[in-house]
Amino acid sequence: MDPTTSVTLYAEARARVIAAVRELDAASLNQTVPACPEWTVHNLVSHLAGVAADFTAGNLDGAPQPPWTAVQVDERRDRPIAEVLDEWAFSGRALEQVVAGGTTSHPLVCNPWVDAGTHEADLHGLLGTGRPPAELWLATIAWVESHASGPLTVITPDGTFHLAGDAPPAEVRTSSYELFRALFGRRSPAQIESWAWTDPEHAAAWSVELPRLPQTPLPLVD
Known part of the structure; x- marks a missing residue:
């Protein structure tokens, strides 16, 4: 993705989350x-x-594994939310300058909207603050496909996507939003199996092969 679009997606997601959380x-x-x-x-x-x-400081050792994220949470655990949000507003703008400047090729740093948009949707599931816009879902799916294209064909109203995994070649239909949430572990195996699979025998294997992050065991609604 070009840096300008990446910065826009991230800045807009950051602004929406900050607005949703600041007055809680x-x-x-x-x-x-x-x-x-x-x-x-x-x-x-x-x-x-x-x-x-x-990301702005180049502290990427261990990213994005749980020990790396745990430090982020622990360091801010006792800070007022207004202080955390103000920090994010400042560091977020600095990160946008890094992305716009093209000084790094790290896929996570160049595309911070993927993580921000995923967590915006997480908050929507709890707070009902609104889904991220479709532009972000589709960009996320395309980003995953560009790094892991393979034998699973997923047909949505917005396009056809080919995703990687070790399960047999298969074809399924679902919505783009469901695919977006499933890719990062936000849909349970049972939810993915309930999609419209051309061959139901493939559903069980792909229901645990599709997610790129640890998968929820419980059905999530968001």
């Missing part, structure tokens, strides 16, 4: 996010602020 009370901030069951809303926003700070 303490009880709301302490709610567990179903799609990230080890995190509260405050923890999730701390991660987003920490990602921007780490």
Whole structure:
């Protein structure tokens, strides 16, 4: 993706999340996010602020594994949400300058909207603040496909995508939003199996092969 579009997607996602979270009370901030069951809303926003700070600083050792994200959350655990959001506003703009400047080729740093948009959808599932725009879902699917094109053909109303995995070649129909959520572990095996598979025998294998991140065992609605 070109840097200008990447910056726009990220800046817009950041602005939406900040607007959705800034006025939440303490009880709301302490709610567990179903799609990230080890995190509260405050923890999730701390991660987003920490990602921007780490990407800007070039702190990529271990990214994006849990020990790397755990440090981000722990460092901000006791900070007021307004302080965390202000930090993200500052470090987010700095990260956008890094992306726009083209000084790195790291796929995560160049495309921070993938993580931000995924977590925006996570918050929507809890707070009902609204789904990310379709432009972001489709860009995310295309980004995954560009790095992992393979034998699974997924047909959505918005296009046909070919995704990698070790299961046999298969074809399935679903919505673009469901695919977006499934790719990052936000749909359970049963939810993926319920899609319209051309050959139902392939559904079980691909239901656990499709996600690129650890998969929820519970059905999520968002």
